[in-house]
Amino acid sequence: MDFSSTSIILLGSTFGLILRIFIQNNFKKSIGFDIQNTSIVNFLSSFLLGILVALNFINNEILVLFYSGFLGCFSTFSSFIYQLFDLFQKRKFQRLFFHYIEVIILSFLFFYLGYFLFQFFLK
């Protein structure tokens, strides 16, 4: 790994981290049904991932670096599992089930939203 790709990864992860901490600290209201701020981060990151997939990022080296640096630090899988774990500890199984379904459906919805929006604008 040479110097420039390392610096792009570090820059991307810095921005991802700052943005994630900002969103996690500042969006504490729930919109209608209960969306926590960790889920907002994950939905946004799947939206951006959809755009990257529409750009065919595997063939482009800079976009791969952007993906592994920025999106890897911006999205968080462990906090999502921690939310499920927290609901499991409090014995709220119904909430756990709905949260599980809601996160997976909404993140795929956002993923395809990004994908098709970008493909629409590309043509």
Add this chain to the structure above:
Amino acid sequence: MKINNFIYILLAAYLATFLRLTINNNFFISIIGSFLVGFFISRRLSYSTEKILLTGFFSCFTSFSGFIYFLYTILNQGDWIKFIIFFNLIIIVNLFTMLFGFWISRKMI
């Protein structure tokens, strides 16, 4: 947030990013991450240590977008049953790994 804490979080995030890129296997990373998160949250940590570990290290170590991308590659092959099995399996395995880590950490005290 103090600037000192923020620098620690940033360094932890850099370390986690390089560990993630060297291991380069999304499934193993999520398993290791969930186990260690379960291990650490049962201990009583101070607020800043918890911030450094949870929002700094482990959130950068595990990545949700890699998980979604993995599911997308399966879905792109047109295999719906495999997709449903994989996403249920990954989340359930991770949840139980976290419970296992929590339990082991309780036993060790």
